[in-house]
Amino acid sequence: MIDNRDAEKTGNSARSGVKPGSEPSRRFCVAPMMDWTTPHFRYLARILSRRALLYTEMVTTGALIHGDAGRFLRYHPSEHPLALQLGGSDPKELAYCARLAEQHGYDEVNLNVGCPSDRVQNNLIGACLMAHPGRVAECVAAMRESTDLPVTVKHRIGINGRDSWDALCEFMETVAAAGCRTFIVHARIAILEGLSPKENREIPPLKYDWVYRLKARYPHLEIVINGGIRSLAECHEHLHHTDGVMVGREAYQNPWLLASVDPELFDDPAPMASRQDALRAMFPFIEAELARGVPLNHMTRHLLGLFHGVPGGRQFRRHLSEHAHRPGAGLATLETALAKVHTDGTRAPISA
Structure with a gap:
């Protein structure tokens, strides 16, 4: 049996990142991506953009209920605004986990109705739920009842066998009727x-x-568009038709793209003047993680794309790939890799 009172005991931070009673801006979001949008990548993303809304990897309700919830929900306070993405289809379990999200200080809780993996289909998680709009509506209603956080849904435009415009509208209307906005x-x-x-x-x-x-x-x-978006020029075009954009693989593989988000989409100053500055801003965090026993290569794998397209970027990646996994690898390894880059790496244009 799930008791929401248990969730209150596990909270370790107050909600921050947005004003009480308000919601984070979804004008630009970084997509949840398994094995990619870990706390280590999200820390880098936040260095590059103060305004982007960040999402965790999908975390299943089973992992939170039966596993180490503290480990799965851990994040650095600087990551706000930050949304937790959940995978599940049991309304009571999702309600419990949404409550956990609030107790841990997240700014949004998102339900995954888009993952096509066989592994999650077997547990009625992800895109297969598009065949069950009534179940998704029940889940949303239960989550909204259990938390004051915004409850959002990420989904596809359809699945094989239910890929018509009418089926998509039925899904949207059913879930919206449960309170999803x-x-x-x-x-x-x-x-x-x-x-x-x-x-x-x-x-x-x-x-x-x-x-x-x-x-x-x-x-x-509120409609946020996702899928295949590779530049801020494309983001500008989509924003003529939708409320927000979500960028996935391009933001991870070419993270310097994020350095243009604040000035181009929010009229705010860019947080970092160069890629080198961004990497050095990571050093205190990396040092703290090393002290916790996290191997350097667990962090540097998320940095390999930072100098994408820059002279010396390939040598930077090669050095980290060959040395970051070695015992004792630390900030000196990063300094050596950084010395191989032959440019000042100033802020990328919006088409980057």
């Missing part, structure tokens, strides 16, 4: 059999116009 829409269907998760991010065609049509049809809902 924010939908993050990956503009592809998911093929639940025969394609890997990677193939599901590439093979089904993007239908941005469907997401635009959703915003036109449901102007009272």
Whole structure:
């Protein structure tokens, strides 16, 4: 039996990052990505952009209820605004985990209805839930009842067998009736059999116009577009038709893109003048993590794209790949890698 009173005992921080009673801006979001949007990458992302809304990896309700919840929910205070993405389909379990999210100080809780992996389908998690809009609505209602945090849903435009415009509208209307006001829409269907998760991010065609049509049809809902977005120029175009954009792989593989988000999309100053400055701003955090026993390569794997396209960037990546895993590797390893970069790495243009 799940008792929400237990959640209150596990909280370790007060909510921060947004004003009480308000919601974080979703004008620009960094997508939740398994094995990628860890606390180590999110720390880098926050150095590069103060305004981007960051998302955790998907965490299943089972992991939080039966595993080490503190480990899964841990984050650095600087990461705010930060959303927790949950995977699950049991309303009571999701309600409990949403309460945990609030107790741990997250700014939003998001339900994953987009992951096409076989592993999660077997537990009725992810994109397969698009075939069960009533169940998703029950989950949203239970989560909203248990927390004051915004409850959002990230989903596809359909799944094989339910990939019509009418089916998408039925899903949206059913879930919205349960109180969801924010939908993050990956503009592809998911093929639940025969394609890997990677193939599901590439093979089904993007239908941005469907997401635009959703915003036109449901102007009272917040619609954030996701899928295949690779530049801030594209973000500007999407923002003519939607309320926000969510960028995934490009933000991870070329994180310097994030250095242009604040000035280009929020009219705020860029937090960092150069890639070198950004990396050096990571040093105190990396040093603290090393002191906790975290191996250097667990952190540097998220830094490999920082000098993407820069002279010396390949040598930077090679040095870290060859040396960061070695016993005793530390900040000196990073200094040596940084010395191989032959540019000042100033802020990227919006098309980067």
